[in-house]
Amino acid sequence: MAGRLKDPPLREIAIGHTTIALSYKDGKFGAISNICNHVGGPLGRGRFDGDYVVCPWHNWKFHRMTGFGEPGFEDDRVPQYELKIENGNLYINFQPVTERNKLQHAPHRLSRPVKREEGPIRVVGISTTATDSKNPRYSTSDKLLEIAIEHARTVLGAQTILIRLNDLKFRNCEGYYSKAARACTWPCSITQMDKTDELDRVYEALVHWGDVIIVSTQIRWGAASSLYYKMAERMNCIQNQITISDRVLIQNKVASFI
Incomplete structure (x- = not known):
């Protein structure tokens, strides 16, 4: 029986309401809780990084x-389970x-x-025009957005900011929702894990700062810009809060919209 559990080398097993991440590596079995301390991800469906x-x-x-x-976070631990092999059978004490033990991590500012x-x-302008920044071209949608933002500031007395997605470095949506609804978190999982991802400026403006949002996009072949859709996909973490919370x-x- 124990021999059958060596491959795959990492799996999740369930007995009643208890789920365990069972591993086999370097001739030894290991058993820890299957539930990650972060947001409950299934460790038994993961992968190895060394031990x-x-x-x-x-x-x-x-x-x-x-x-x-991992090193530096040793006190952030999941339960360990005792196991033994007798007569070729694997026994786990549940x-x-x-x-x-969950360490208290500083919350993200968002x-x-x-x-x-x-x-x-407060008026937020978001330009989704995609262009070569070294060889810029005239954009009618961007020009209209600039006029709208300037009018809001000088004539209406509003506070304004203008965000150009073309100037930001941010990753594509990586589909955490497709793994599980709870895997798609707020703030965005990418934003929390990658400090270099700059879409946090858009999240801050949309969720916390702005009262009026003006989005401009070029239209090519009857569709909005690629940056528009790239941003829209990363908004799923906002909508998903309705679903899960x-x-x-x-x-x-x-x-x-312009």
């Missing part, structure tokens, strides 16, 4: 034998040897409560 099991959702790591977190501070109307992050705002 660490890597969660398939957001890459958190736990030692496959002890359940301890009473954990160690307890789960995760703060959404609260409209006092002040004048009944939480509406964007409300009482006005949107328009």
Whole structure:
């Protein structure tokens, strides 16, 4: 029986309400909780990084034998289970040897409560025009957006910001929702894991700062720009909060499109 559990070398097994990430490596079995400390990802569906099991959702790591977190985060641990082999059979004690311990990680600044501070109307302009920045071209949609933002600031007395997606470096949506609804988090999983991802500026403007959102896009072959769709796909983390938490992050705002 134990021999059948060597391949695949990492799997999830369930007995009742208990799920375990069972691993086999270097001639030894290991058993830790299948539930990641982050947002509950299935460790048994992950992969190895040396002796660490890597969660398939957001890459958190736990030692496959002890359940301890990766170096620097050892106290962030998942339960370890005792096991033994007798007469070719693998036995697992489903009473954990160690307890789960979750370290308190500093929350991302975007995760703060959404609260409209006092002040004048705030207008956000978002240009989704894709162009070669070294050889720019004239864009009618961008020009109209600039006129609208300038009018809001000088004539209407609004506070304004203009964000050009073409100037930002941000990753494509990586489809965490396709793994599980809870894997698509707010703030965006990419934003939390990658400090160089600059779409946080758009999230800040849309969720926390702006009252009026004006989005401009070029139209090619009857469709919006590639940057428009790239941004829109990364907005799924906002919509998904309604699905998993009944939480509406964007409300009482006005949107328009150029």
